[in-house]
Amino acid sequence: MARPIKRFVCQSCGAVTNKWSGRCESCGEWNTIVEEAAPAPGPAGGGLSRGGKGRTLDFAGLTGSTPQPPRYRSGIAEFDRVCGGGLVVGSALLIGGDPGIGKSTLLLQVSRQLAERAGPVLYVSGEESAAQVKLRADRLGSTSAGLYFVAETDLQAVEAHVTALQPRFLIVDSIQTVYLPGLESAPGSVSQVRECGARLMALAKGRGIATFLVGHVTKEGAIAGPRVLEHLVDTVLYFEGEQHHAYRVLRGVKNRFGSTNEIGVFEMGERGLTEVRNPSGFFLAERPKDAAGSVVVASIEGTRPLLVEIQALVTPAGFGTPRRTVLGADYNRVCLLLAVLEKRVGFPLQSQDAFVNVAGGARVSEPAADLGLVLAAASSYLDRPLRGDLVVVGEVGLAGEVRAVTGLETRLKEAAALGFTAAVVPQSSLTDRGTHPLDVQGVGSVDEAVKVLLGP
Ligand code: TYD
Ligand code: MG
Numbered sequence: 133m134a135r136p137i138k139r140f141v142c143q144s145c146g147a148v149t150n151k152w153s154g155r156c157e158s159c160g161e162w163n164t165i166v167e168e169a170a171p172a173p174g175p176a177g178g179g180l181s182r183g184g185k186g187r188t189l190d191f192a193g194l195t196g197s198t199p200q201p202p203r204y205r206s207g208i209a210e211f212d213r214v215c216g217g218g219l220v221v222g223s224a225l226l227i228g229g230d231p232g233i234g235k236s237t238l239l240l241q242v243s244r245q246l247a248e249r250a251g252p253v254l255y256v257s258g259e260e261s262a263a264q265v266k267l268r269a270d271r272l273g274s275t276s277a278g279l280y281f282v283a284e285t286d287l288q289a290v291e292a293h294v295t296a297l298q299p300r301f302l303i304v305d306s307i308q309t310v311y312l313p314g315l316e317s318a319p320g321s322v323s324q325v326r327e328c329g330a331r332l333m334a335l336a337k338g339r340g341i342a343t344f345l346v347g348h349v350t351k352e353g354a355i356a357g358p359r360v361l362e363h364l365v366d367t368v369l370y371f372e373g374e375q376h377h378a379y380r381v382l383r384g385v386k387n388r389f390g391s392t393n394e395i396g397v398f399e400m401g402e403r404g405l406t407e408v409r410n411p412s413g414f415f416l417a418e419r420p421k422d423a424a425g426s427v428v429v430a431s432i433e434g435t436r437p438l439l440v441e442i443q444a445l446v447t448p449a450g451f452g453t454p455r456r457t458v459l460g461a462d463y464n465r466v467c468l469l470l471a472v473l474e475k476r477v478g479f480p481l482q483s484q485d486a487f488v489n490v491a492g493g494a495r496v497s498e499p500a501a502d503l504g505l506v507l508a509a510a511s512s513y514l515d516r517p518l519r520g521d522l523v524v525v526g527e528v529g530l531a532g533e534v535r536a537v538t539g540l541e542t543r544l545k546e547a548a549a550l551g552f553t554a555a556v557v558p559q560s561s562l563t564d565r566g567t568h569p570l571d572v573q574g575v576g577s578v579d580e581a582v583k584v585l586l587g588p
Contacts, residue, residue, distance in 0.1 A: 138150060138167060139167070139168045140152050140153075140165050140166065140167050140168065141165070141166060141168045141317075141322055141323045142156040142158060142159060142161065142164045142165050142322070143164045143165075143166060143317075143321055143322050144156060144159050144161040144164040144322075145158050145159035145161070145164075145322075146322040146326065146359070146360040147159065149165070152165055152167065153165055166317060166321075166323075167316075168315065168316070168317060168323045201220045201221060201223075201389060202220070202221050203216075203217060203218030203219060203220055203221075203389075204218055204219045204221070204246060204249070204250040204300070204301075204342065205217075205218040205219075205249070206218075206219070206242045206245040206246050206249070207245045207249060208241065208242060208245055208407060209396075209407060209409075210382065210396030210397060210398060210407045210408070210409075211238070211242055211382065211396055213394055213396055213436075214369060214382050214383070214384045214394045214395065214396040215367065215369075215384075215387070215389075215390065216367075216384075216387050216389045216390015216391065216394070217390060219246075219301070219342040220342065220366070220389045221340045221342060222336055222337050222339070222340040222341065222342065223336065223342055223343075223366040223367060223388070223389065224332065224333050224336045224337075224342075224343045224344075224345065224364075224365040224366050224367070225342070225343070225344050225345065225365060225366065225367040225368070225369060226307075226344075226345045226347055226358060226361050226362065226365045226367070226368045226369070227239070227344060227345070227346050227347065227369045227370075227371060228346075228347045228348070228349040228358055228368070228369070228370050228371070229348070229349060229370055229371035229372060230348070230349065230372075231348050232375075233371050233372065233373055233380065234371060234373070234380055234398075234400055234405060235305070235306075235346050235371050236257075236259075236260070236265075236268065236305055236346070237268065237272070237400070237404050237405055238371060238380075238382070238398070238405055239255070239303050239305060239344060239346065240255070240265070240268060240269060240272060240404075241272060241404055241405060243255055243279055243301065243303060244272070244275065244276045244279055245276075246300075246301050247276045247277065247278035247279040247301075248276040248277075248278065250300055250301070251278060251299070251300035251301070252278045252279075252280060252297060252298070252299040252300055252301070253278060253279050253280065253299055253300070253301040253302075253303065254280045254281075254282065254293060254294060254297055254299040254301070254302050254303070255279065255280065255281045255282070255303045255305070256282055256283075256284055256290050256293070256302070256303060256304050256305065256310070257281065257282075257283050257284075257305045258283070258284065258285040258304075258305065258306060258308075258309025258310050258319075259305060259306060259309055260283070260305075261283050262281060262283055265281055265283075271402075271403060271404065272403060272404040273403065273404075280297060280299065284310075285309050285310050285311060285319065286310070286311065286313060287310045287311060287312050287328050287331060287332075288312070288313070290304070290310060291331070291335065294335060294339075294341070298339075299341060300340075300341060300342065301341065301342050301343075301344070302332075302335070302336070302341050302342070302343045302344070303343075303344045303346070304332060304343070304344065304345050304346065305346040306345075306346040306347060306348055307325055307328060307329060307332075307345040307346060307347050307358055307361065308320035308325065308347065308348055308358065310324075310328050311324050311328065312324065312327055312328060312331070315327060322360055325347075325358060325360060325361065326360050326361070326364075329345060329360070329361040329364055329365070330364065332345060333364055333365065345358070345361065345365065347359075347361070349370075362386065365386075366387070366388040366389060367384065367386060367387045367388065367389065367390075368384070368385045368386040368387075369382055369383065369384055369385070370382070370383045370385055371383075372495075373400075373493065374493035376493075377492065377493035378399050378400050378401065379397060379398070379399050379400075379408065379414065379492065379493060379494075380397070380398045380399070380400055380405065381395050381396070381397055381398075381494075381495075382395065382396040382397075382398065383395050383433075384434065391434055391435055392434070393433060393434040394433070394434030394435060394436070395411075395433040395434055395436065395438075397411040397414065399414075411438055412437070412438055412439035412440075412546060412550055413550060414492065415438070415439065415440045415441065415491065415492040415494045416428065416439060416440075416441055416491075416492075416550070417492070418491070418492075419441050419491065421520050422517045422520055423443075423517055424511050424512050424514070424515045424516055424517045425443055425444045425445055425446070425508050425509075425511050425512030425517075426441055426442070426443050426491075426508065426511070426517070426518075427441070427442050427444075427504045427505075427507045427508040427511065427518055427522075427524055428440070428441050428442075428504070428522070428523045428524065428547075428552070429442055429496065429500070429501045429503075429504030429505075429523065429524050429525060430500075430523045430524075430525050430543035430544065430546060430547050430555070431496050431498055431500055431501050431525075431543070432498065432500070432538075432539050432542060432543060433497075437539070437542045437543050437545070437546035438494075438546075439523065439546060439547060439550060439552075440490055440491065440492070440494045440496055440501075441490070441491040441492070442461070442488065442489075442490055442491070442496070442501065442504045442505055442508045443488070443489045443490075443491055443508060444486065444487065444488050444489075444505070444508035444509040444511070444512045445486070445487040445488075445512055446481070446484045446485070446486050446487075446509055446512040446513040447484060447485050447487075448483060448484060448485070449483055449484055449485045454481070454482060454483065454484055454485050454486070455485040455486070455487075456470070456485075456486050456487075456488075457486075457487045457488070458487075458488045458489075459488070459489045459490065460488075460489060460490025460493065460494055460495045460496065461488060461490055461495070461496050461497075461501065461505060462497070465499075465502070465505075466486075466488050466505060468530070469502055469505050469506050469509070469528060470486055470509060472506065472528055472530060472532055472578060473506055473509055473510060473578065475532070476531070476532030476577070476578055476579055477510070477532070477578055477579050477582050479510065479513050481509075481513070484513065486509060488505065488508070488509070499527035499528075499535075499537075500525050500526065500527055500537040500538075500543075502526060502527050502528035503524050503525065503526030503527070503528055503534055503556070503558075503575075503578070503581060504524040504525070504526075506528055506578055506581070506582075507524055507556075507581060507582070507585060507586075510582045510586055511585075511586060514586055516586050516587065518585055518586070519554065519585075521551070521552050521553045521554055522552065522553075522554045522555065522556065522585075523543075523544075523547040523552045523554075523555050523556075523570075524555070524556045524557075525537050525540065525543055525555065525556070525557050525558070525561075526556070526557060526558045526561075526575070526581075527558070528578055532577050532578045532579060533576065533577055533578075534558045534559065534575050534576060534577055534578060534580075534581060535558055535560065536558045536560040536561045537557075537558060537561055540557060540561045540566070541566050541567070541568070544557075544566060544568045544570050544572070545567075545568050547568075547570060548568040548569055548570050552570065553569075553570060553571060554570060554571040554572075554573070555570045555571070555572045555573070556572075556573050556574075556575055556581060556584070556585065557572055557573070557574055557575075558574065558575065558576075559574035559575055559576040560574075560576075561574070562574040
């Protein structure tokens with residue numbers, strides 16, 4: 133018998149090598165490389181058996197004859213949309229998020245719906261006992277038939293349960309707690325997570341079970357574990373939110389069966405998560421009227437327009453480097469925009485502390501929010517409010533120019549629907565009048581926008 137080839141795995145980044153070393157060549161971390169025993173063989177017929185594997189197919193015929201994959205809807209619209217319009221048969225989803233954010237709650241609610249509408253669901257928990265899950269289920273209301281629970285961490289036992297029950301949906305909560313006894317490393321280590329993930333994927337593809345893998349990820353994404361699965365699974369969703377806010381956002385970051393960056397908004401309450409159908413209204417609910425430093429931007433998350441309020445507070449700094457604190461937006465982006473405001477408009481922000489916050493705990497991630505961030509800072513610095521019924525869109529370049537954005541019509545329609553009456557947009561995006569009732573003004577530069585909106 134051939135001697136098994138040794139494998140060494142970095143427990144920090146997941147890199148695989150065939151020799152041990154004190155320092156990982158991929159991520160540079162010290163003492164993270166451990167030897168990994170060869171994995172036990174997978175179930176018979178394992179491997180990611182996709183349609184037509186091992187045969188060459190005529191590409192034209194392939195694209196012409198592939199029907200849309202069948203999907204199961206949970207009936208929770210915010211969830212279904214993030215999944216690309218429902219769960220695809222045999223697909224594997226990874227749901228990441230901070231511990232305690234509500235992943236188990238969400239999946240229990242989804243499972244209940246799926247069990248009712250589409251067939252048996254097996255919920256495998258490696259973290260909580262049946263009694264604990266029962267408590268949560270009671271809190272969420274009545275249970276449904278077809279929803280099965282097992283507290284198990286041994287993956288081979290999980291596979292046996294799947295074989296016995298033949299569920300249509302499988303939930304593994306969490307991937308960090310299940311393990312293969314044949315592997316030497318501890319549950320949650322990169323090797324365990326990767327091997328268990330691959331086995332579960334094979335199970336999902338082979339039997340057409342839609343499988344959810346829950347992964348705990350810290351804010352910094354420091355736990356490498358679940359991340360090594362991101363390239364393997366079909367869909368990666370992140371469940372996010374601020375601990376002290378009730379709202380939660382389910383964000384699609386990868387989807388082989390739908391558009392990415394789609395979001396679903398939920399509110400965590402006494403009896404679990406409820407859908408927020410009008411997130412713009414939700415995020416703008418407590419907006420102060422006529423406050424300097426407050427600007428509403430019309431952003432787009434995935435295919436959906438979302439209005440959020442950006443707040444800035446610019447105050448004289450003490451000694452030394454001025455402070456910059458940013459919540460809900462990219463820190464470096466805000467620093468860049470403050471530099472643009474200083475250099476192109478002439479505000480002496482080097483002597484000012486700047487605090488930027490996206491209200492309600494929301495996040496803005498697209499460049500179209502740039503102009504809003506700049507105007508919020510300018511408005512706070514000058515202590516002059518912008519008009520309250522105005523929304524702002526535009527990307528800002530380093531030369532101070534305001535650049536075109538996509539989906540302007542969608543953004544402005546959402547603004548009109550929420551009662552806004554005026555908009556400031558990039559000059560270059562103003563090609564036709566559009567079908568919304570807003571009073572639209574185009575601006576070409578940050579300097580122009582500040583002069584037009586806040587006076588000379
Ligand atoms: P949980 O789903 O256990 O989080 P995760 O699986 O991501 O670790 O949710 C835990 C939090 O949610 C916990 O702090 C309690 C809160 N929660 C509610 O506020 N209302 C509810 O109805 C439920 C079930 C949980
Ligand atoms: Mg949990």
